[in-house]
Amino acid sequence: MEDKQHIPPGPTAQELERHAAKMAKKKAARDRMMATKDGEKGLLIVHTGAGKGKSSSGFGMILRAIAHGMPCAVVQFIKGAWNTGERRLLEENFAGLCQFYAMGEGFTWETQDKTRDIAAARAGWEKAKDLIRDPAIRFVLLDEINIALRYDYLDLDEVLAFLRDEKPPMTHVCLTGRNAKEGLIEAADLVTEMTMIKHPFRAGIKAQPGVEF
DSSP, X not given: OOOOOOOOXXXXXXXXXXXXXXXXXXXXXXXXXXXXXXXXXXXXXEEESSSSOHHHHHHHHHHHHHHTTOOEEEEEOSSTTSOOHHHHHHHHHOTTTEEEEEOOOSOHHHXXXXXXXXXXXXXXXXXXXXXXXXXXXXXXXXXXXXXHHHTTSSOHHHHHHHHHHTSOTTOEEEEEOSSOOHHHHHHOSEEEEOOOSOOGGGGTOOOOXXXXX
């Protein structure tokens, strides 16, 4: 005789009643909290940390903006020379809503030319300023700009002053890259730190399309 799969008994009527009462209480508390949250503004968003997912999350926000019909733009610092899947997707399918500028030439250990790195970072920042100033653009992703700031290719005070004084009030700006500087973290409205628990690179697995780029 075959063993029959054991199916645990369903909740009793009393358990269902207690659950419904608990959820009703939770919903009422949630509704009260949400009633106090009616503000809107263009956010300054920072994705940092040693873990994977900083750029991935930024591009996820770009796709959300596109889905809402919000014009947006991407400026890639440092790794702009890469032929990434997100760049291909946006340029081939959503060019009408998303401008894409790959301004970097590779990581510093690849270029081995600090003067060139600084020039590329400055050019990327000038393009970023033009895009952020445009009130028609609602979301701007500055991918890996934190690396340029970390190496002082860009002046943090200049970047923060521009974002404070010239960013239109309803424009969202997301800055990604590990080692975000403290001043940027303090100025931001939303900061997420990606923590690395495990990474396949440590086990000898190279970066793979669809996962890393």
